[in-house]
Each structure stands twice: as C-alpha cells, then as structure tokens.
Amino acid sequence: MTDIPAKKKRIFSGVQPSGILTLGNYIGALRNFVALQNSGEYDCIYPVMDLHALTVRQDPPTLRRRCLETMAVFIACGLDPEKNILFCQSHVPAHSELSWILSCFTYVGELQRMTQFKDKSQRHADNINAGLLTYPVLMAADILLYQTDLVPIGADQKQHLEIARDIAIRMNNVYGELFVVPDAYFGKTGTRVMSLTDPTRKMSKSDEPASYIAILDKPEDIRRKLRRAVTDSEGEVRYDRESKPGVTNLLDILSAMGGEDKEALVTRFAGKGYGALKDETADAVIAALTPVREKYDQVLADKAYLEGVLRSGAERAAVLAEKTLRKVHKKLGLAPYKL
C-alpha cells in the first residue's frame, strides 16, 4: 500500500510596502517566513500588502516602486518564488471583494477597540479614514480567502488575527463550514523589535530613519544608528523591559541575530559598558544583513524576472482565492454566474 502524503498546512502572511523594510520586519516576519519555507512542512503564501498601505497617504510613484522593491527584499531574504506563492495583494481582486462581504459580518465596536486603530488615529489625526478602521476586515479577508491554517505574526498583530478568527467562526456558525479558522504562529524568536530612539515603541518603517535599521542599510549606517540607540544612564547590562527598555531591546536583537540566549548575554556583558553591547549587536546585524543587501541589488536589477514572479504568483493565488469566493457567494445566496 502506498502512503498518501498528508495535506500540508497552509501559511499566510505579508508585509506592507509602506516604507523601507526594517530589522523588525526581518526578525519578526521575513526570517520566520524563510524558516517555514525551509521546513518543507507548509504551503506558504506571502504577498506584498499594498492595499493595506493605502490607509496612510502614499506617494503613487513611490508606492509603485516599493511594491517591486519589497518583493526583491523577500527574495533576497531567501524566499523562493518556486516554493511559495509570492505576489502583490492588489493583483488579486478577490481580497477586496471578500473584504466587503466580511465587513457586513463585523461590528463597528470591535473595530474601534483595536489598539492599532487608536494608535494610528492619533498619529494621523488629519486622516482618520474608514480604511484605518476597517483594516482588520481586509486582513481577515486576506487570511480567510486562502483557507489559511496558520498566520505567522508579531505580537502586535494578535488582536487583528483574533478578529479574523471571530469573523470566521461567526460566519461558519450561520453558513456551515465556510472558512478554516486560522491560528497564530509565533516564531521561536517572537521578539518585538523596538525603536532605537524610543524603545518603548515598536520599530516601524514609517517612523524617522534614526529609529529603525533598514534591511538595506549600509554597514556604517547600521553601526552609527546602533551606537546612538537610546539606553539609560545606569551603565549596567540587565534584561528588564520596564526599567531598561533600550538595553533590553539591544539584548533582544543580539539574541535574535546570534542565537545566544539573553541570560548568557547578560552574564557575558557583565561589567562591560553599553558600547561593547552596541558594537557586538552592530557586528551581528551587519553580518546577517550584508548578504541580503548584496542579493537585493542583483534581484532588483532584473525587473523582467521580478515582474514575472509577481505575475505567476498572482495567477496561482487567484485560483485559490476564486475557489473560496465562489463558495462564499453560493452559501450567502449571491446570484450565480458563469464566466
């Protein structure tokens, strides 16, 4: 008797092209995406989430360019377009279509409670658009469209995944088995990388450049930014997120890059100043990011290749997305049609 291989679990996650990708995106997302790909245990779908980026005003030529650049970063980090479905979210219209349907099953109150909505409404008080509020609905559509089992996310996205699960359960209760209810997947180093200028806030690509390390930063810039990273005046290397957020962030970064656990790092840096910690963190980050930057330059130089990746990724994604969308149309009673 031949063994039938078990169906692989499906993974879905993406990154917005809302800026230059940061070390936070690398540690919290891309590195995990590559590890999941290499495990061979999953079917992975990783889009560039350009529709999500529209909640904040974007310069059209820059956004257009960043979509390709973000895909080049994906590939430079080690994602293989043959092994995963890599595409651009707006190339598969089913995301927006399902989003509308899901919005009719989402309560305004639950969206208003989202921390990211409150945070971004404060930061962009002149542009509190409806998309900022309904962002989690589009994210739910992204995930549910592919009948996703697992979503690798950083801790900051937990609330949004919870909404996606709630919507799926709510609709399954009414219409039967419509969607797979997705689970969060936290990587082994589920570190939240914090801003270098304000280590109580997460490192974000839409902040000022001194606050983040870009994946494509040159070695001298990485070293300079880390040397200037905000710490404290105590001078003692200790791991304490509350009272020493800056030093803790450096330990988290070094641990995530080098694999050495935090306790061992604290012991090793005992009696040494913050300068030594900053220098070693810079060495580790530079060592990890230099090959990515070099590969990025090669990938981005071949526009035809990149566009081909996006095209074929979108075609493959659309087949899966359409299947779910047809099922949803049918179950909800939308009039059938034949193409």
Ligand code: AQP
């Ligand atoms: N600082 C971070 N630490 C750990 N993980 C992070 N991620 C982002 N920043 C950190 C993870 O990267 C994935 C993609 O995130 P995104 O770019 O789509 O959206 P975001 O989380 O809103 O990232 P930014 O950089 O803060 O974007 P802007 O500035 O545009 O709002 C997610 O899995 C996220 O957890």
